[in-house]
Amino acid sequence: MKTALKYISVLVLLVGFVSCQKNSRPNYQYMPNMYQPVGYEAYQESDAFSNGVEAQLPAEGTIPRGDFLPFDYENTTEGYDLAKAELKSPLDSTQVDLENGKEMYEIYCAICHGKKGAGMGTLAKKELIIPGSYAAKDITTGSIYHTIYYGKNSMGSYANQLNENERWQVVAYVEKLKADLTK
Amino acid sequence: MKKSYQSLDDNYLYNMKHVINRTISSKLLSFGFMLFLTFSISLNAQDGDPVNGKNLFNANCAACHKLDKDMTGPMLRNVEMRLANEEGLDREWLNAWIRNSSALIKSGDAYANKVYNAWNKTAMTAFPQLSDQDISDILAYTAQPKPPAPEPVAGVVAQPAEQGIGQELILGALAVLFGLLAMALILVKRTLNRFAEAKGLDVSEVKRKPIWKAFVENQFLMLVTAIFFLLASGYFAYGYFMQVGIDQGYEPVQPIHYSHRIHAGVNEIDCKYCHSSARVSKHSGIPSLNVCMNCHKSIGEVSETTLAEGKEYGVDYNAEIQKLYDAVGWDGRAYTGETKPVKWIRIHNLPDFAYFNHSQHVSVAGVECQTCHGPVEEMEVLYQHAPLTMGWCINCHRETEVNVKDNEYYAKIHEELSKKYGVEKLTAAQMGGLECGKCHY
Numbered sequence: 001m002k003t004a005l006k007y008i009s010v011l012v013l014l015v016g017f018v019s020c021q022k023n024s025r026p027n028y029q030y031m032p033n034m035y036q037p038v039g040y041e042a043y044q045e046s047d048a049f050s051n052g053v054e055a056q057l058p059a060e061g062t063i064p065r066g067d068f069l070p071f072d073y074e075n076t077t078e079g080y081d082l083a084k085a086e087l088k089s090p091l092d093s094t095q096v097d098l099e100n101g102k103e104m105y106e107i108y109c110a111i112c113h114g115k116k117g118a119g120m121g122t123l124a125k126k127e128l129i130i131p132g133s134y135a136a137k138d139i140t141t142g143s144i145y146h147t148i149y150y151g152k153n154s155m156g157s158y159a160n161q162l163n164e165n166e167r168w169q170v171v172a173y174v175e176k177l178k179a180d181l182t183k
Numbered sequence: 184m185k186k187s188y189q190s191l192d193d194n195y196l197y198n199m200k201h202v203i204n205r206t207i208s209s210k211l212l213s214f215g216f217m218l219f220l221t222f223s224i225s226l227n228a229q230d231g232d233p234v235n236g237k238n239l240f241n242a243n244c245a246a247c248h249k250l251d252k253d254m255t256g257p258m259l260r261n262v263e264m265r266l267a268n269e270e271g272l273d274r275e276w277l278n279a280w281i282r283n284s285s286a287l288i289k290s291g292d293a294y295a296n297k298v299y300n301a302w303n304k305t306a307m308t309a310f311p312q313l314s315d316q317d318i319s320d321i322l323a324y325t326a327q328p329k330p331p332a333p334e335p336v337a338g339v340v341a342q343p344a345e346q347g348i349g350q351e352l353i354l355g356a357l358a359v360l361f362g363l364l365a366m367a368l369i370l371v372k373r374t375l376n377r378f379a380e381a382k383g384l385d386v387s388e389v390k391r392k393p394i395w396k397a398f399v400e401n402q403f404l405m406l407v408t409a410i411f412f413l414l415a416s417g418y419f420a421y422g423y424f425m426q427v428g429i430d431q432g433y434e435p436v437q438p439i440h441y442s443h444r445i446h447a448g449v450n451e452i453d454c455k456y457c458h459s460s461a462r463v464s465k466h467s468g469i470p471s472l473n474v475c476m477n478c479h480k481s482i483g484e485v486s487e488t489t490l491a492e493g494k495e496y497g498v499d500y501n502a503e504i505q506k507l508y509d510a511v512g513w514d515g516r517a518y519t520g521e522t523k524p525v526k527w528i529r530i531h532n533l534p535d536f537a538y539f540n541h542s543q544h545v546s547v548a549g550v551e552c553q554t555c556h557g558p559v560e561e562m563e564v565l566y567q568h569a570p571l572t573m574g575w576c577i578n579c580h581r582e583t584e585v586n587v588k589d590n591e592y593y594a595k596i597h598e599e600l601s602k603k604y605g606v607e608k609l610t611a612a613q614m615g616g617l618e619c620g621k622c623h624y
Contacts (some may be wrong), residue, residue: 007412023434025533035428035534042466043527053524054482075234077306107453112478119242122451129481130245153247153255156477161459168357 069164075150080143085143091168101173104166108158109174117177129154134174135181144171230410231316234590236324239317244308251329254481256307257298259325270294278318283309392417434566436526439510440503441565442496445489446562454552461541461552469527472511479507483515494561500602531556537573538622548611549586552602554579584608 029035040046046054063070069090073079087097100167106115114120117134124130131154148167151157162170240248243450247255266272272294279287280295287295299306312544313321398404446568454461457474461467485493485500493500512519535541544550557568569575585608587593597609604613615621 004408004412007409007416010416011419023432024436026433026435027430029534030428034536037535041531043469045526051524062264070304087197105456111450111452111456123478126450127241127245129478130241132242132246132559136242151477154481155246158477160471161456161474163463 067164071149073146073149079150080146080152083146084140084143087145089141089168089171089174090144091165096172097169098173098176099170100166101171101176104162104170105173105177108161109170110122112155117174117181131155134178135180137178139174139178141175146175223376231319231321231323233320233324233327236320236322239313239321240324244321247307249481250325252483255305256302260329262325274318274322277322278315280307281313281318283312285309297460373446391571429570429572430530430532430567431570432563432566433530435530436564437528438525439506440498440500442493442498442500442563443559443565444561444563445485445500446599449489454559455545459547460554463546464540465540465542466547467541472507472522472525476505476513479504480513483508498563530565531571533571536623538624547590547592548583550583576622577612577617580611583611583613 040054042055044054045052049055049056058064073083073087110121112119112121112123112131113134114124114127119131119133121129121131145167146152147155148158148162148170150159159168246261248257250258250260252258254402267275276287276292276294284295286297286309288299333396350569443552446457447454458467458472459470459474462541483501483504485504489498507513510523510525512521512523543550544555555569559565559568585593585597589599593614596614600613601607601609606613610616
């Protein structure tokens with residue numbers, strides 16, 4: 001009798017433990033100091049810096065290593081006009097990879113501008129964001145790059161989602177789409 | 184268009200002559216008159232075509248202007264009437280502004296300069312290609328009254344509740360059924376006993392040992408029970424200890440309710456639009472808020488139907504968008520510079536002793552995000568789909584064939600290894616995907 005009671009109490013305890021697991025909080029870990037990193041993880045909070053986060057912006061005026069071309073056009077109407085008039089792609093015809101450009105375009109641009117650039121992306125069809133067709137836009141290589149880099153009107157900057165090479169690939173693809181549309 | 188409706192009216196009038204019944208004819212006449220009135224009001228109030236105007240507006244203006252809300256430029260509902268009433272400006276001024284606003288500003292026009300300065304000196308694109316008729320059409324579109332908010336769809340909201348009631352009904356009915364059955368059995372026993380008594384049979388029960396005592400005294404039964412309880416508790420204990428450290432199903436409440444169902448599902452935004460670093464880095468980063476603002480600069484409110492859907496989940500989507508605006512410091516027209524970082528709660532987290540690289544899986548192997556993260560496009564609240572245990576990783580490496588198409592990096596090693604193993608296609612495991620040092624170092 002007593003033994004049976006003991007077993008039952010153990011069982012109840014175990015079921016209790018299992019049912020204590022809640023989906024809104026993380027589970028227990030065996031050895032937390034083996035699970036949790038000593039170094040900083042991405043986006044971690046940290047009191048090492050005054051703003052309390054581990055991810056810091058690069059110091060003003062620093063440039064990344066490797067192939068880096070500075071972009072000196074300002075984020076103003078004048079900068080836009082200047083880029084539109086004179087900025088040319090650094091990629092020659094062998095470096096332009098339209099397939100990569102297409103892939104990037106369909107991730108980042110097609111949601112509004114549409115896969116063909118006619119301004120009929122998913123969000124445009126729902127009349128949430130209406131960008132208009134490339135065919136009706138007075139755009140050049142330089143102005144497309146400037147717009148991707150800084151954004152224009154309702155469009156935001158894509159400089160943090162696309163790297164420099166990818167931006168130029170997208171520019172090449174947008175020019176191709178515009179040429180196809182106005183053919 | 185206008186003409187065709189008028190000829191429709193003529194038809195009604197023409198038909199009338201042939202109809203004998205006066206009541207019908209008078210009804211037709213009034214109907215025709217109403218029809219004429221309806222269309223003549225909407226068409227004759229302005230001399231433009233609002234349908235064509237809408238197309239022109241969407242193609243040229245909608246990138247910066249909304250009808251009922253300021254965006255990059257001011258809202259344009261009834262712009263012509265407002266300008267005429269408030270500033271005394273006519274169509275001539277509007278034409279000049281639309282075709283070349285900067286020339287108008289330079290000419291020293293007072294109101295043009297006022298608007299230009301009020302909107303942070305953002306120059307409006309010149310539209311010299313728009314004809315007088317085009318501008319009339321666009322203005323006719325902007326002069327249309329605001330459509331009333333659609334009725335929220337009641338059926339959608341009621342559906343899940345009905346399902347719940349249905350299940351409860353079935354369960355309740357079953358319980359009632361079992362109750363009746365038990366009652367019937369008791370009644371049958373009682374009746375049988377009464378019959379036995381009537382026939383003079385002895386139905387008094389023989390005094391027996393209580394069943395639990397008999398059970399405890401039976402050593403064999405006790406042994407079997409003990410083994411059963413040991414096995415059962417072993418089973419549960421094993422289950423409990425094996426799930427320690429596994430966060431499958433972890434579903435924390437985030438500081439801003441972000442619905443993957445709406446963004447990735449309904450609006451079909453690519454995962455990599457927001458999680459762009461998954462292509463190029465170890466982490467699939469949480470997007471910074473400027474990525475949200477790429478769209479939410481223009482989308483400050485959700486549609487009525489979406490709002491009704493949100494009520495099912497107990498969420499006010501508009502309030503959540505306001506939280507985003509607060510965090511990013513957006514006052515509806517410009518950034519204030521007062522930002523508040525959002526403390527998102529991390530869901531997927533590998534222990535420090537295991538290395539995982541997103542770009543290796545997303546860009547090189549071309550694995551779909553959903554393979555590991557599950558049907559994210561259906562999740563209103565994001566949860567961890569996979570257990571993220573080593574067994575789970577290994578299993579996928581054993582089953583997944585390496586994608587070598589258009590992948591020069593693997594060409595040579597694939598050729599040699601497939602010869603060695605004598606197979607057509609290599610799995611990730613055969614390429615070394617099971618080596619300890621690949622993930623633990």
